[in-house]
Amino acid sequence: MSHISEPTVRRLSNYYRVLEEVAAEGKRMISSQLLAEREGITSAQVRKDLSAFGSFGRRGLGYHVEHLRDEIRALLGLDRRWKACIVGAGHIGSALVSYRGFADQGFDVIAVFDADQDRVGRTLEGLVVRHISQLGPKEGFEIGVIATPVRAAQEVADALVAAGVQGILNFAPRKLKVPASITLRTVDMTMEFESLSYALTHTSDSGPRRRRSAPRRRA
Numbered sequence: 001m002s003h004i005s006e007p008t009v010r011r012l013s014n015y016y017r018v019l020e021e022v023a024a025e026g027k028r029m030i031s032s033q034l035l036a037e038r039e040g041i042t043s044a045q046v047r048k049d050l051s052a053f054g055s056f057g058r059r060g061l062g063y064h065v066e067h068l069r070d071e072i073r074a075l076l077g078l079d080r081r082w083k084a085c086i087v088g089a090g091h092i093g094s095a096l097v098s099y100r101g102f103a104d105q106g107f108d109v110i111a112v113f114d115a116d117q118d119r120v121g122r123t124l125e126g127l128v129v130r131h132i133s134q135l136g137p138k139e140g141f142e143i144g145v146i147a148t149p150v151r152a153a154q155e156v157a158d159a160l161v162a163a164g165v166q167g168i169l170n171f172a173p174r175k176l177k178v179p180a181s182i183t184l185r186t187v188d189m190t191m192e193f194e195s196l197s198y199a200l201t202h203t204s205d206s207g208p209r210r211r212r213s214a215p216r217r218r219a
Contacts, residue, residue, distance in 0.1 A: 088147030
């Protein structure tokens, strides 16, 4: 389904989370309207998104919560386990290793690597940090996570590609070059803060905010 847009896939992930919440509340059915309200979009958008993958609901009845959740789970590839490794055992890498939500969704972080000898040998959530020189194809990593400084990111990406990963999640704020066969996603938290800063700077109840001009000096 290469024709499916990235925004549609992201909304699919959001629908999945809503369905998990609704299932936990004990509800058996959900309408496109309620699903839309939970996401702040239109019911027409929900129906359009879901129809791109098949027919899941019944007119007048809505969607069976567990069935739709399981279908979306399969579409997102969450009905299997993914072997992942993290390169970078600093603050971001350590936080990612500690996050238990990954395992709940099928992402098993089974190794952590770093080039810093001061970090190699330490234990993070039961995983011993190994030197990046030990990163190779024999362990069958499918997903690689880059949590290194910017200057090392491209070299790490090359190492992950050589190790046979199919997808890379990059937390270093720079663009990386990888083969077309590798799926790359970049999470640039600095850019997100900058975007938020722009919105706060230029949007207010009274309209766009203007930056104060520096006072003119008299000649």
